[in-house]
Amino acid sequence: xxxxxxxxxxxxxxxxxxxxxxxxxxxxxxxxxxxxxxxxxxxxxxxxxxxxxxxxxxxxxxxxxxxxxxxxxxxxxxxxxxxxxxxxxxxxxxxxxxxxxxxxxxxxxxxxxxxxxxxxxxxxxxxxxxxxxxxxxxxxxxxxxxxxxxxxxxxxxxxxxxxxxxxxxxxxxxxxxxxxxxxxxxxxxxxxxxxxxxxxxxxxxxxxxxxxxxxxxxxxxxxxxxxxxxxxxxxxxxxxxxxxxxxxxxxxxxxxxxxxxxxxxxxxxxxxxxxxxxxxxxxxxxxxxxxxxxxxxxxxxxxxxxxxxxxxxxxxxxxxxxxxxxxxxxxxxxxxxxxxxxxxxxxxxxxxxxxxxxxxxxxxxxxxxxxxxxxxxxxxxxxxxxxxxxxxxxxxxxxxxxxxxxxxxxxxxxxxxxxxxxxxxxxxxxxxxxxxxxxxxxxx
Ligand code: ZN
Numbered sequence: 001x002x003x004x005x006x007x008x009x010x011x012x013x014x015x016x017x018x019x020x021x022x023x024x025x026x027x028x029x030x031x032x033x034x035x036x037x038x039x040x041x042x043x044x045x046x047x048x049x050x051x052x053x054x055x056x057x058x059x060x061x062x063x064x065x066x067x068x069x070x071x072x073x074x075x076x077x078x079x080x081x082x083x084x085x086x087x088x089x090x091x092x093x094x095x096x097x098x099x100x101x102x103x104x105x106x107x108x109x110x111x112x113x114x115x116x117x118x119x120x121x122x123x124x125x126x127x128x129x130x131x132x133x134x135x136x137x138x139x140x141x142x143x144x145x146x147x148x149x150x151x152x153x154x155x156x157x158x159x160x161x162x163x164x165x166x167x168x169x170x171x172x173x174x175x176x177x178x179x180x181x182x183x184x185x186x187x188x189x190x191x192x193x194x195x196x197x198x199x200x201x202x203x204x205x206x207x208x209x210x211x212x213x214x215x216x217x218x219x220x221x222x223x224x225x226x227x228x229x230x231x232x233x234x235x236x237x238x239x240x241x242x243x244x245x246x247x248x249x250x251x252x253x254x255x256x257x258x259x260x261x262x263x264x265x266x267x268x269x270x271x272x273x274x275x276x277x278x279x280x281x282x283x284x285x286x287x288x289x290x291x292x293x294x295x296x297x298x299x300x301x302x303x304x305x306x307x308x309x310x311x312x313x314x315x316x317x318x319x320x321x322x323x324x325x326x327x328x329x330x331x332x333x334x335x336x337x338x339x340x341x342x343x344x345x346x347x348x349x350x351x352x353x354x355x356x357x358x359x360x361x362x363x364x365x366x367x368x369x370x371x372x373x374x375x376x377x378x379x380x381x382x383x384x385x386x387x388x389x390x391x392x393x394x395x396x397x398x399x400x401x402x403x404x405x406x407x408x409x410x411x412x413x414x415x416x417x418x419x420x421x422x423x424x425x426x427x428x429x430x431x432x433x434x435x436x437x438x439x440x441x442x443x444x
Contacts, residue, residue, distance in 0.1 A: 016207060017343030023049070023203040024195055024257070024342075025334055031094035034133060034190045034228035035059075035071040035168050042189060043171040043226060046202070050209040052171040052226065059165040063238035066231060069133060071166025072100050079113065079140060080156040087150075088142050094192040095330050097159060098139035099131040105158045113155050119144035120329060127330035129194060133231075136163070168235055171226035173209050177218040182243070183356060184250035184313060185209075185222065185349075186300050188229035195337040197321060197328065200257030202226060204346050211350065219357050220248070233300035237309065249274040249356050250313030252301045256345035257337030258326075260319030261288045268294045268305035272312030276409055277355040281348060284418045292320075318345065358423045359409045362435040364402040371399065376432050391417065394425035402426075404438050 026045060032038040043054050061068040077090035077097035090097045098118070108116075116139045118130045124144035132139065138159050171189070174182075185208060187201035209224045223243075227233055237244065250267075251274065262282055266275040270293065282289040294314075296302055298321065304313035318341060326332045373379050378395065397415035398408070406414070412422040429435040 016346055017339030017341070020200075020203045020207055020342040020346065021257075021334075021337065021339045023206060024199040024337060027199050027202065028193050028195060028334060029094075031074055031090070031192045032190055033072050033074075033099045033131075033192070034231055035069065035166065036073045038074075038192070039169045039189065039228065042202070043169065046171060046206050046226060049206050050173055050213060050224070052173045052209075052224070054169060054171055056167040056169050057235055057239070058167055061168075061235075063231070063235045066234050068168045068235060069231065070163050071168070072161060072163050073166075074101075074159070074161045076158065076160040077101070077140070078158050080158075081151075082153045082155070084156075087146070088140050093127055093330060095127045095129050095141055095194075097161075098137070098141060099129075099192065100133050100163065101138040101159045101161055102136050102163055103159055103161045104138045105156075105160070107154050107156055109154065110150055110152050113140075113150070113157065114147070116140060116157070117142060117147055119147045123325060123329065123331065124148075126326075129191070129328040129330075168228065168231065170228065170232050170236065171224075172236075173224040175209065175212045175218075175222040175224075177221040179219055179221065180246055181220055181248045182246045183220045183222050183353065184225070184247045184304070184311075185253060186225040186227065186233065186250065186304070186313070187253045188232065188299060189226040190228035190232070193330070194328065194332045195334055196255050196257045196318075196324075196326070196332050198229075198254055200255060200337050200342060200345070201253035204256045204342060204349065205253050207346060208349055212353075218353075221246075223247075227300070229300060230303065233303040237303060244309060244311070247311050247313070249277070250304060250311055251278075251349065251352070252299045252304070252313060252315040253345075253349070254299050254315065255317035255319065255321055257342045258318045258324060259338055259341055260324070261290065262345065262348060263290045263292060263317050263320050265292045265298060265301065265315040265317075265320075266294050267301070267312045267314045268307075268310055269312050270294060272314075273356065273359065273409070274312050274314050274352075276413070277352050277359070278314060278316065280409060280413060280419055281351045281355060285348065285351075316345070316349070355409060355419045358419065359407050361404060361407040361438045362398075362402045362426055362430065363404050363438045364399050365434055365436055367403070370396070371434050376434075378428065378432065390425050390428050391421050393417065394421045395429065398422060398425045398429060399434065402435055
């Protein structure tokens with residue numbers, strides 16, 4: 001099959017980064033959690049870019065070993081001092097209220113208030129991000145310097161929230177390809193005003209969905225999931241047992257906007273095609289990067305790679321979660337995510353898609369001795385009129401390793417050449433009947 005789209009030109013890439021950043025800025029003020037109207041509002045905005053389906057699963061639904069929790073909604077949260085002034089106000093930052101806080105409205109002493117406050121002594125002007133999904137509690141998050149400066153006295157605390165039976169909401173988009181085999185793209189969408197974790201993944205996935213929709217038919221079907229972390233992937237897996245076997249490759253996207261280099265965490269399988277494809281793309285991008293082995297912590301790859309599924313799903317990030325001080329704080333803001341990093345992450349995903357789409361196992365139809373390339377005009381194709389000349393070494397590598405046991409990605413790796421060069425050589429050889437498709441799968 002022919003190779004798919006070329007990587008975006010430099011000018012386009014910058015524009016994409018700006019557009020992705022603009023979407024992050026639009027979503028930033030919304031108070032999201034694992035359930036509730038903030039999540040719905042986020043999906044509503046994403047639907048202006050790509051036609052996601054919005055699915056609702058009732059609270060109390062058993063999903064694998066879990067139960068869909070009650071739905072949380074928040075209207076207001078504040079702490080007032082003795083003069084009635086809002087000294088902590090969720091309208092200034094939605095990080096001020098601990099996510100899933102139960103409602104409270106009463107007067108408390110400073111000591112009691114402090115027992116419900118979270119701050120970061122090492123970064124005294126940042127607000128931390130805290131949640132209490134599965135323990136009923138209430139709390140405020142604030143800058144340590146503000147907490148330290150609070151005077152003795154009485155305070156009014158108010159969290160105007162509801163935690164009640166409702167739904168878990170998630171977004172899903174399936175873009176059909178010419179086969180029912182799927183590439184899964186999953187991102188957690190449950191954090192409030194935090195940009196790198198998780199809006200960068202949400203926004204990049206949205207623009208990838210838009211691109212896949214707009215760029216014409218592909219071999220694979222693409223499934224995009226916008227879900228609350230952990231409970232969302234568990235819910236999706238529980239409800240989609242019939243779909244799971246169709247997932248041939250997958251990526252969890254998170255933390256794609258910071259200035260750090262790209263990091264890829266392999267799937268649990270370790271040598272799945274997605275692991276080979278991402279490693280190949282990163283190596284040939286010519287920039288520093290890191291490929292890491294699977295670990296059973298992190299994002300939703302934990303669920304996709306649980307042993308009962310063991311799906312070929314890796315995780316692509318820039319600086320991994322928890323390895324930057326801004327992680328889960330108010331400093332993970334609009335300045336922390338950069339258009340050029342977002343554009344690079346987006347282009348990397350498209351390059352991975354191209355490798356997966358273009359990879360297949362072909363069989364040399366003239367394997368006894370080298371076929372005579374000059375007679376077929378194939379040497380003339382080398383460095384010829386085409387903008388992307390076919391490399392002679394690529395032709396020879398493809399012919400030699402197309403023994404039915406190496407796919408084109410393995411040949412690219414063996415040759416030390418970018419996948420696209422190998423794919424172009426294979427296209428030319430197929431056109432001259434020197435290569436043919438091997439029907440069975442799984443060869444390397
Ligand atoms: Zn997080």
